[in-house]
Amino acid sequence: MAISVGFRHGVHPPEEKELTNQLPIRRMPFADELVFPLRQHAGKPALLCVKVGDHVERGDTLGEADGFMSVPIHASAAGTVVDFDWWPHPDGSMAMAVRLKVDRYAPQVARPRLVPRWEGLTPAEVVQAVQRGGVVGLGGAAFPTHVKLAPPKDSAVHTLIINGAECEPYLTSDHRTMVEYAPRVLFGIRVMMRSLGVLKCVVGIERNKPDAIEAMRAAVPADLAVEILPLTVKYPQGAEKMLIKAVTGVEVPSGKLPVTVGVVVQNVGSVAAIAEVFETGLPLIERIVTVSGHGLRRPANLIVPVGTKLRDLLAFCDGLTADAAEVIIGGPMMGQAQANLDAPVIKGTTGVVVLAKNETREQRSWPCIHCGRCLEACPVFLNPSMLGDLATVGRYEEMSANHLADCMLCGSCAYVCPSNIPLAQLFQASKTALRRQLATVQ
Amino acid sequence: MNESSAPHLVVTASPHLRPGDSTPRIMWNVVGSLVPVIAAAAWFFGVSALLVVAAATLGAVLAERAFGRGGSLADGSAAITGLLLGLTLPAGLPLWMVFLGGAFGIGFGKAVWGGLGQNVFNPALVGRAFLQAAFPVAITTWPTVGGGFFTLKGDLFALPFMHPVTSAVTSATPLGLLKFEGKGTEIASLIFGGRGGSVGETAALVILAAGAYLALRDYLNWRLPVSIIATVALLSGVLHAIDPHKPDVPFMLFSGGLMLGAVYMATDMVTSPVTNLGRWVFGIGVGILVVVIRVWGGLPEGVMYAILFMNALVPFINRATQPRVFGTSLRTTT
Ligand code: SF4
Ligand code: SF4
Numbered sequence A: 001m002a003i004s005v006g007f008r009h010g011v012h013p014p015e016e017k018e019l020t021n022q023l024p025i026r027r028m029p030f031a032d033e034l035v036f037p038l039r040q041h042a043g044k045p046a047l048l049c050v051k052v053g054d055h056v057e058r059g060d061t062l063g064e065a066d067g068f069m070s071v072p073i074h075a076s077a078a079g080t081v082v083d084f085d086w087w088p089h090p091d092g093s094m095a096m097a098v099r100l101k102v103d104r105y106a107p108q109v110a111r112p113r114l115v116p117r118w119e120g121l122t123p124a125e126v127v128q129a130v131q132r133g134g135v136v137g138l139g140g141a142a143f144p145t146h147v148k149l150a151p152p153k154d155s156a157v158h159t160l161i162i163n164g165a166e167c168e169p170y171l172t173s174d175h176r177t178m179v180e181y182a183p184r185v186l187f188g189i190r191v192m193m194r195s196l197g198v199l200k201c202v203v204g205i206e207r208n209k210p211d212a213i214e215a216m217r218a219a220v221p222a223d224l225a226v227e228i229l230p231l232t233v234k235y236p237q238g239a240e241k242m243l244i245k246a247v248t249g250v251e252v253p254s255g256k257l258p259v260t261v262g263v264v265v266q267n268v269g270s271v272a273a274i275a276e277v278f279e280t281g282l283p284l285i286e287r288i289v290t291v292s293g294h295g296l297r298r299p300a301n302l303i304v305p306v307g308t309k310l311r312d313l314l315a316f317c318d319g320l321t322a323d324a325a326e327v328i329i330g331g332p333m334m335g336q337a338q339a340n341l342d343a344p345v346i347k348g349t350t351g352v353v354v355l356a357k358n359e360t361r362e363q364r365s366w367p368c369i370h371c372g373r374c375l376e377a378c379p380v381f382l383n384p385s386m387l388g389d390l391a392t393v394g395r396y397e398e399m400s401a402n403h404l405a406d407c408m409l410c411g412s413c414a415y416v417c418p419s420n421i422p423l424a425q426l427f428q429a430s431k432t433a434l435r436r437q438l439a440t441v442q
Numbered sequence B: 001m002n003e004s005s006a007p008h009l010v011v012t013a014s015p016h017l018r019p020g021d022s023t024p025r026i027m028w029n030v031v032g033s034l035v036p037v038i039a040a041a042a043w044f045f046g047v048s049a050l051l052v053v054a055a056a057t058l059g060a061v062l063a064e065r066a067f068g069r070g071g072s073l074a075d076g077s078a079a080i081t082g083l084l085l086g087l088t089l090p091a092g093l094p095l096w097m098v099f100l101g102g103a104f105g106i107g108f109g110k111a112v113w114g115g116l117g118q119n120v121f122n123p124a125l126v127g128r129a130f131l132q133a134a135f136p137v138a139i140t141t142w143p144t145v146g147g148g149f150f151t152l153k154g155d156l157f158a159l160p161f162m163h164p165v166t167s168a169v170t171s172a173t174p175l176g177l178l179k180f181e182g183k184g185t186e187i188a189s190l191i192f193g194g195r196g197g198s199v200g201e202t203a204a205l206v207i208l209a210a211g212a213y214l215a216l217r218d219y220l221n222w223r224l225p226v227s228i229i230a231t232v233a234l235l236s237g238v239l240h241a242i243d244p245h246k247p248d249v250p251f252m253l254f255s256g257g258l259m260l261g262a263v264y265m266a267t268d269m270v271t272s273p274v275t276n277l278g279r280w281v282f283g284i285g286v287g288i289l290v291v292v293i294r295v296w297g298g299l300p301e302g303v304m305y306a307i308l309f310m311n312a313l314v315p316f317i318n319r320a321t322q323p324r325v326f327g328t329s330l331r332t333t334t
Helices: A123-132 A145-149 A173-180 A182-196 A210-219 A240-248 A268-280 A310-316 A373-377 A384-392 A396-401 A412-416 A423-441 B023-045 B047-067 B077-087 B095-109 B123-134 B174-181 B187-192 B204-216 B223-242 B249-254 B258-265 B276-296 B303-320
Strands: A033-037 A061-064 A079-088 A094-102 A159-164 A200-206 A226-231 A263-267 A286-292 A300-305 A324-329 A351-356
Touching (some): A159 A173, A159 A182, A159 A240, A173 A182, A182 A200, A182 A210, A226 A240, A240 A263, A310 A324, A384 A423, A412 A423, B023 B047, B023 B077, B077 B258, B123 B303, B204 B258, B223 B276, B249 B258
Parallel strands (some): A286 A351
Antiparallel strands (some): A033 A094, A286 A300
């Protein structure tokens, strides 16, 4: 294997991947009721296009895209719309959501081909088809994929980077996707490369997934210039800027997008999703979710219909253990703890992790002792110790002068802080406070 | 899953994983690493060493209890201050003075600044500087090594503000000998201990071993002791080469409180720079000052003042050595 590459700083939380990284992906059956928030992606929420009482088939549209920076939402099962109201959202807020009573006796066969075949489509038609398929980035941020396929005209994109780092502890959905669906991932890469007009693609995979690296290498077609690049195992290797640094050696300028250095980054699950909509003709209505953690009885990698409530998902995995303490959507480093198990799996849900009591953070913290560990951890070279001091006294302007905007909220600093100072939380709150200040000024 | 089977869930901010280390754990590890140093002190100075260290620790801990935030004793930092202060004192110093030094170090070296993490100066050295100023004679009365384990040195039990009657056998420290009498000291006794000096400065090897343990576990930053020791070695080497009457390198390294200061005092996280570059600057600064004070200053020992002086510069060093932000050519400003 070639030498692996990485970035400077970062942290090494326990990986905990062995709970699920050898478990084949299985399918989760339809729950009795599914919930579809209209806001599941970055950009504008979808616009409702069904009424209470309507019957829908699997794959039918529930909400239309609201402009270019938006994608539609589709029903992941046949059933009846029973409600449209506020519902707990996995980001911790409430959101308007369609509730669907699943038709128990429907064969759940989708209507044929909502999305056309890829072969023969023009680049503009591909963008349109991907948007109609409701495809978003499946790595967590849920950025509409079709927008990435249509970069600004004046940008010279030369490399497509596929993010197979999966650096969050516990999560293995991308890993299993690469092992089990490597040809599909490569078909998705082909679609993206063609659309972007790039000739070069690099797939970055952390070295702790040798089987994925091997499967991907074996699946690279002869006519596609795709390099499979093993990466150092380190958090947050999967952060866009860190990945670009590891692959190209270039730092994306502060405040700029990857396109400025000629790169587009897409995550493994998302390219597989692009391939899937063209292969099956079905929109994005299900995704692969890792359900894991020491607080869960039976960890698994599952194909889960979008809209499945956490409650049903956890029950399918035999429920929580007696010492389960915290249910997190996403990974334990950046994920969102859930207060309400009625929140559904949405398109951006990479995993559900149930932490046991002894893994969760203590409540109490100590004063900053200036040990400097947070500076050594921060992958964008900020001074979290100083930013934390400023945050506690509310000096937000000074924080922004000290590059708060470059903070990715990756949590590396808080993870290593021996004083258990909730640095990432402070920074998130400071960013929100700054945005509010800015809004009131304007 | 039915409602009743869902256990009590907590909802906290990310990151959700518990880090491997905690501040009290760091502090108590430092305390633990001092056990062999104190044992070595007891070997050389007998029970007097233990009494001095205990009195200093008692003073520091009681002051923390009185002035610190509730429960702040548990973080272990006050205990470190007391132990370290005790190790810098002569074995025969009256215990009431020692106690006062410990209390002063915590009270004025830490509590008035706002407690753990807020102080600019190393509290143990603040206590030491206070004693130096208040009791200049007593603190430079160095009892000899040896005698029975239970032989009390000096005037340990002198009553407060009674003038100590210096009846015990005393000896000069190697640095004092050199400075004021022009006499050298066997290098072996410098390295392995067993010469005049403060309670804890006499066993360089034990201190170095303890420091290596702490550095390996990332409980102290190796850049500090390495830069200090290297600077002192280099500078005194050059000076000795130019003028052989100046002390040579091994003497400079192993005499006085250099090892104790480099390994335990300069590495206090709160009062040393937070950036790695800053740590090099700090260490080199301490090293230069130690040599300058010892060679040209009026005092035989320079470590304490060198570190206290550099402590005062830490905010500026931090500001000048901020990291370069990713994707920019800029450093953070404050
Ligand atoms: S959360 Fe922000 S400050 Fe902390 S390590 Fe990540 S990027 Fe740096
Ligand atoms: S890791 Fe925590 S205690 Fe250490 S310098 Fe950073 S904020 Fe302070």
